[in-house]
Amino acid sequence: MTEFVRKExxxxxAGIPLDELDFSNSRLFESGTxxxxxxxxxxxxxxxxxxxxxxxxxxxxxxKFKDIQFVDKSADLFSSEPSIIIGDIVIDEREVEMFxxxxxxxxxxQRAAVQNVxxxxxxxxxxxxxxxxxxxxxxxxxxxxAFNWVDKVSIELTGQMLATLFGFPQEDRRLLTYWxxxxxxxxxxxxxxxxxxxxxxxxxxxxxRFTEIWHERAKLSQEELEANIDLISMFLREEKTKDxxxxxxxxxxxxxxxxxxxxxxxxxxxxxxVWAMHNNPKAFELLxxxxxxxxxxxxxxxxxxxxxxxxxxxxTQDVELGGKLIKKGDKVVMWYVxxxxxxxxxxxxNDLVIDRKNARQHLSFGFGIHRCMGNRLAEMQIxxxxxxxxxxxxxxxxxxxxxxxxxxxxxxxxxxxxxVTRK
Numbered sequence: 001m002t003e004f005v006r007k008e009x010x011x012x013x014a015g016i017p018l019d020e021l022d023f024s025n026s027r028l029f030e031s032g033t034x035x036x037x038x039x040x041x042x043x044x045x046x047x048x049x050x051x052x053x054x055x056x057x058x059x060x061x062x063x064k065f066k067d068i069q070f071v072d073k074s075a076d077l078f079s080s081e082p083s084i085i086i087g088d089i090v091i092d093e094r095e096v097e098m099f100x101x102x103x104x105x106x107x108x109x110q111r112a113a114v115q116n117v118x119x120x121x122x123x124x125x126x127x128x129x130x131x132x133x134x135x136x137x138x139x140x141x142x143x144x145x146a147f148n149w150v151d152k153v154s155i156e157l158t159g160q161m162l163a164t165l166f167g168f169p170q171e172d173r174r175l176l177t178y179w180x181x182x183x184x185x186x187x188x189x190x191x192x193x194x195x196x197x198x199x200x201x202x203x204x205x206x207x208x209r210f211t212e213i214w215h216e217r218a219k220l221s222q223e224e225l226e227a228n229i230d231l232i233s234m235f236l237r238e239e240k241t242k243d244x245x246x247x248x249x250x251x252x253x254x255x256x257x258x259x260x261x262x263x264x265x266x267x268x269x270x271x272x273x274v275w276a277m278h279n280n281p282k283a284f285e286l287l288x289x290x291x292x293x294x295x296x297x298x299x300x301x302x303x304x305x306x307x308x309x310x311x312x313x314x315x316t317q318d319v320e321l322g323g324k325l326i327k328k329g330d331k332v333v334m335w336y337v338x339x340x341x342x343x344x345x346x347x348x349x350n351d352l353v354i355d356r357k358n359a360r361q362h363l364s365f366g367f368g369i370h371r372c373m374g375n376r377l378a379e380m381q382i383x384x385x386x387x388x389x390x391x392x393x394x395x396x397x398x399x400x401x402x403x404x405x406x407x408x409x410x411x412x413x414x415x416x417x418x419x420v421t422r423k
Contacts, residue, residue: 013038018046023061023335024054024086029309030406036350039063039338048322056087059312059331060324063338065345065363067322071313071334072367078313078332079103080370085184085409086312086333098253100261100370107369110254113238114231117165118377122229126164126377130384133160138392141420146399149418154270157381162262167213167230179206180263183256184409207252214245231258265307265364266378268412270385271402272305273297275416278398280352287354291390297354298382303362304352309337309411311366336363337411395421 009027010016011034021038028035042049042063049061062068071078082088084101099110116122137156141147159173168176182202185194210232217225217232225237235241235254244251277284287293313332318325326332340363341349353359365372372378389396396418403415 013041018042018049019052022054023049023051024056024059024333024408026406026408028408029337029411030404032401032404035309035337035411036341039335039341042335043338043342048324048326050324054086057331059086059333060326061338062321062332062334063342064322065339065342068334068336068339068363069367070321071332072311072363072370074319075103075369077316077319079316080107080313084311084313084370086310086331096253096256097247097250098257100257101253104369109240111373113241114234114258115373116234117229117231118374123376123380125229126161127380127384129164130157130161130381131388133157134381134385134388138388143420143422146417146419149274149416150267150271150413151415153385154267154413157270157385158263158267161266161381162259165229165231165258165262166210167217167228167232175206175209176259177263178202179256180259183260184407203252203256206255207248210251210255211245211248214251218245261372261374262377264410264412265302265372265374266381268307268405268410269302269305269378269382271413271416272307273301273382273386274396274418275398275402275413276301276304276352277396283352283354284396287386287390288394291387293354294383294386294390296356296359297386298379299362300352300354300356300359301382302364302379303340303346303359305411306337306340306362306364307411308364309407309409310335311370334363336366339363392422393420394423397421 009025009031011027011031013021013034014037018041021041023038023042028038042061047062047064047067049063050058051061052058062071080101081103082097082101099107102110134157137153141152155174155177159177160170162168162176163170163173166176179202182194182199185199213232214236217228217230217236220228220233220236222237225233228234235244244254277287287297311334313334315326315328315330315332317328320326340346343349346361365375397420399417399419402413405412405414
């Protein structure tokens with residue numbers, strides 16, 4: 001496989017013809033701000049835009065809120081197979097299968113097997129555990145000393161919860177974070193910072209470890225599996241998924257889906273919320289005066305952050321959208337990050353408005369059959385975290401601009417240096 005060659009990137013698209021801009025360039029989100037200007041141009045000038053050339057081949061960019069909704073809800077017109085990201089997810093040059101990148105009926109069968117992990121009774125069990133863990137994390141933070149919020153808070157909480165959801169040893173939880181990071185680290189997506197060989201070796205180790213866990217769980221009785229809340233037990237106790245271990249690339253794909261899904265949305269929204277408050281100080285003042293706004297603030301943070309920038313589909317037939325003809329077989333990329341800044345639907349979209357009416361009117365969790373399964377769990381972790389933050393701290397001070405993840409899919413953070421002042 002040829003090594004990916006990094007292209008030049010211009011962080012100011014003004015005056016450059018749209019056909020010369022690459023909207024799949026991972027430097028777009030690494031820059032922190034350039035993406036906003038890029039997608040504002042598309043929304044204003046060509047909201048259904050055909051890009052003829054990219055490292056991923058030609059594709060359509062869908063950038064307006066209502067157009068994205070239409071594509072996302074039209075599973076009959078737009079297929080999720082074989083991948084939901086702009087580039088195919090492969091290991092050792094083989095495509096990895098996961099239920100989010102399956103059409104029905106396979107999608108619903110496999111999703112149903114693990115749906116109980118986010119049912120109300122399970123969430124009720126998890127909430128006090130989340131509160132206990134985030135409380136301990138926040139209590140351990142140094143006062144008056146800058147630290148990386150991403151590492152000390154966001155990764156730590158999500159890592160602990162992922163380990164619980166998989167029945168994975170807590171002492172090895174950072175492996176889950178590592179596998180989440182490399183799962184989406186195709187060289188083309190991250191602009192060449194990891195090789196295919198490095199990624200393949202890491203994911204092979206993930207499959208090996210979870211194969212061992214599968215066989216350990218398989219020794220349990222059906223009654224024991226029914227009592228467990230971990231995801232591997234859930235696959236094992238369902239008739240239609242209990243043999244998934246015999247399809248290792250499907251098993252690995254679903255592991256990556258659940259690890260990444262349980263990690264990136266929560267992890268980057270936990271960090272993004274602090275960065276958003278820094279950029280919108282009046283929002284923090286309002287929150288201090290009215291803590292009842294926290295539940296409404298959570299979806300607003302997730303909209304403002306939009307932790308996953310896009311989802312991809314393939315047209316199953318010719319479709320007209322926005323006056324353009326999308327042909328059968330064309331790749332279609334829904335830019336959630338753009339739709340969540342669509343002024344026609346969301347007023348002052350660049351601002352964090354924690355008392356915003358209809359705060360749940362956002363694209364970050366998607367729509368239709370592929371709407372994020374874990375959205376309530378993600379929201380609960382963010383809500384509980386902010387409830388515990390407000391009990392302890394009178395001030396969160398960001399001391400320098402964040403370091404962003406280099407990816408055209410994950411819109412997230414490597415580093416956010418913060419100082420806290422305790423009450």
